[in-house]
Amino acid sequence: MNDNNSVAAMTVPVPWLWNQIAYACRYYWPRLKWQVIWYAIASFVIAVLLAVTSHYNLKLLYLTLALIVSLMMIFAPLSFARYNSRALDITLPISWVAKSIFVIGYTVIVIPLLSMLLPVLSMELLPGEVNIKFMMMSMKVFEEQDMPPILETLVSTRLNIYMNGVVPALFTLFFVILFRYNIVLKTIVWDVIIAAIVYIGLISYTVFVIFYKMTEQFADEDVDPAEAEAIADTVVHDMMMPIVVGSSIGWMVTAVVLIILTAWKIKNRQI
């Protein structure tokens, strides 16, 4: 055994939280490096394509690009599963608070900025014929009516893409931290299951409410087709507010719950 014990009494103070967050960044950097580079390139390409599709009113392509931005955000936390070095992640001499701030911050701030900044700038600087807000306003229910200010905010392109990307991304992050084996596959499967549950729920709610209201309206009356169409439009219009506001609040509550759960899981993580 080496008898050099000159370093035995070495005591180094624990770094401040911000230093620890920087250390976490340095630790995770090898697995995030290529993601950051590729996301920056992809974001630039998407920004250019968004401007072109918007200018030429190519709605389908435009929506596809918006979906790609969301997917980029949703699956970004899978990078944390790279190398499968769970034991080192757990025993890293960094506090759970610093680890949580870094991985959650990366998911809800860094990746959205990286993915969305250029596309949003492109939409702001080169507005074209099409964006999500215009598309919603062009729906018959909003024809000749002003959109309520809160609804206008909630259907804004940026918030939609951000929330549609970040909330599922928080699910992805939680699953990546939670699962021990087959992390990538299990995470994708559970993301799909949760997305299916949410959208089936929303669709079921919409169909149920429309059916209920229509039944109520036409219970004792003979149906005039023109009148029926007008009533149906009113019903759908009335539903938009609760659905958009409700789902937005639901997204935000879910985001907060997932952030808490992820931090708790990081704190109590075991091999």
Next chain:
Amino acid sequence: MIKLETLSFAYRKGVVTLKDVTTSFPPGIHLLLGENGAGKTTLLEVMAGLLRPQYGECLIDGIDVATHRPEVMRDVFFLGDNMTFPAKNMAEMVKCHAFLYPRFNGELLKSNLKAFGIDEWQPFMKMSLGTRRKAQLAYALSLGTEVLLLDEPANGLDIKAKQTLGNIMASSIDMDQTVIVSTHTVQDLENLFDGVAMLSNGVLLFNTTMERVASRLAFTASVQPLPGALYSEMRLGLYRAVIEMSGEYADADGKPDLNLLYNAVFSPARERIIHLLNDSENE
């Protein structure tokens, strides 16, 4: 110094893996022995903070490892049997991970890697299992952590690499470090150990120094079986025996043979051997 206090651990299935383990490991190199499924890896993982015990605690310098506080985690490193490093190569690993360990010695790492014949820029992905293991061992030994936990370090190593491992362990480990090695291939590192602990079915049978083993038990080899031996077995044409150093064998001599000790513990002499190694009356 690592101290375990009434440590118990059970996996979710309900199988109790560690039962009321209370002991301490002073600085030095300790061998952790036990049959398959005895709980050796679990014990190392609990000591590394990778598993949280249901009861009891594992203290390093008075701090419970389960808290994962940075001041304790930077003094512990666990090298498991099937671990992967989160970097492309050793140079990148040093940049992203080693800086978190205040006593990391870059020169020692280079020297250890050189001893194993590994280039720090060689990608881990392109290394064979054995080479990757050597690189990981070289790294673990250069971190300078107060507690170093090695699970089956010699697994996958060729004969020469095992000898090199013994050499670099001898030169890399400081007097104030506590190294616990769980291995079945004891003969490769036999001369390094200062202490030996043995687990069986989650119960710690003994944790003692090699000095005490040598002062209580003699390990002999003879053509004829020795009468009164606690345990004997035939190996390579000789009767190898474990004898208690008392009575007519009070002055018996023989370097501790850890393989023989291991086999003896699973013989009818088990209770006597455990008693001799745990009994502190005749210190």
